[in-house]
Amino acid sequence: MEQAVATVLVEDARVRVTRFDFAPGAATGWHRHGMDYVITAITDCPMRIVGPDGAARDVLVPAGTAYVRDAGVEHDVVNAGSALMSFVEIELKAPVSPAP
Amino acid sequence: MEQAVATVLVEDARVRVTRFDFAPGAATGWHRHGMDYVITAITDCPMRIVGPDGAARDVLVPAGTAYVRDAGVEHDVVNAGSALMSFVEIELKAPVSPAP
Numbered sequence: 001m002e003q004a005v006a007t008v009l010v011e012d013a014r015v016r017v018t019r020f021d022f023a024p025g026a027a028t029g030w031h032r033h034g035m036d037y038v039i040t041a042i043t044d045c046p047m048r049i050v051g052p053d054g055a056a057r058d059v060l061v062p063a064g065t066a067y068v069r070d071a072g073v074e075h076d077v078v079n080a081g082s083a084l085m086s087f088v089e090i091e092l093k094a095p096v097s098p099a100p
Numbered sequence: 101m102e103q104a105v106a107t108v109l110v111e112d113a114r115v116r117v118t119r120f121d122f123a124p125g126a127a128t129g130w131h132r133h134g135m136d137y138v139i140t141a142i143t144d145c146p147m148r149i150v151g152p153d154g155a156a157r158d159v160l161v162p163a164g165t166a167y168v169r170d171a172g173v174e175h176d177v178v179n180a181g182s183a184l185m186s187f188v189e190i191e192l193k194a195p196v197s198p199a200p
Contacts, residue, residue: 009165009166009167010138010166010167010168012168014136014168014192015138015168015192017138017140017166017168019164019165019166021164036114038110038115038117038190040117040140040142040188040190042140042142042163042164063142064119064121064142064186064188065109065119066109066110066117066119066188066190067109067110068110068112068114068115068117086164088140088164088166090138090140090166090190092114092115092192
């Protein structure tokens with residue numbers, strides 16, 4: 001299966017912002033989210049999400065919409081559509097507690 | 101001047117995620133950012149940014165790109181293009197210090 005292309009757009013102490021581009025049928029591969037994150041759909045995103053139990057669920061995330069998820073999510077994400085699919089992921093870095 | 105349309109997509113303890121849609125020539129109106137924020141361009145965004153000194157600066161933010169800015173920024177943002185312009189703003193809420 002073709003791999004989705006991940007491009008880090010910005011990273012600083014607060015966030016890591018990565019765009020994911022998926023050719024039709026491409027996938028991220030299995031991964032676990034280490035940080036809370038926001039997904040912003042750039043194109044319409046016909047995602048097939050494969051969960052820990054192996055079950056696949058198809059969901060359409062329309063362009064210009066967004067959602068937030070907690071750290072700890074584990075899945076594979078596949079472009080179930082026939083066109084390029086792109087979204088931007090904004091990972092929220094845990095706040096660094098100020099020096100005592 | 102026509103107003104840009106702001107739609108809050110998600111809000112929780114961590115972030116407020118708002119999509120801004122601008123008809124050609126529409127503007128946000130003068131505003132100050134109270135939180136650090138990430139901008140993710142959904143469409144190509146031909147922005148005219150008017151700063152505190154009144155000077156206008158045109159910048160093209162391509163679809164699928166993003167940038168991060170600190171709280172305190174003050175400006176007006178205008179769609180200087182001839183097509184609909186949309187971006188999603190992710191405001192980063194200050195971490196709530198845990199109860200003592």
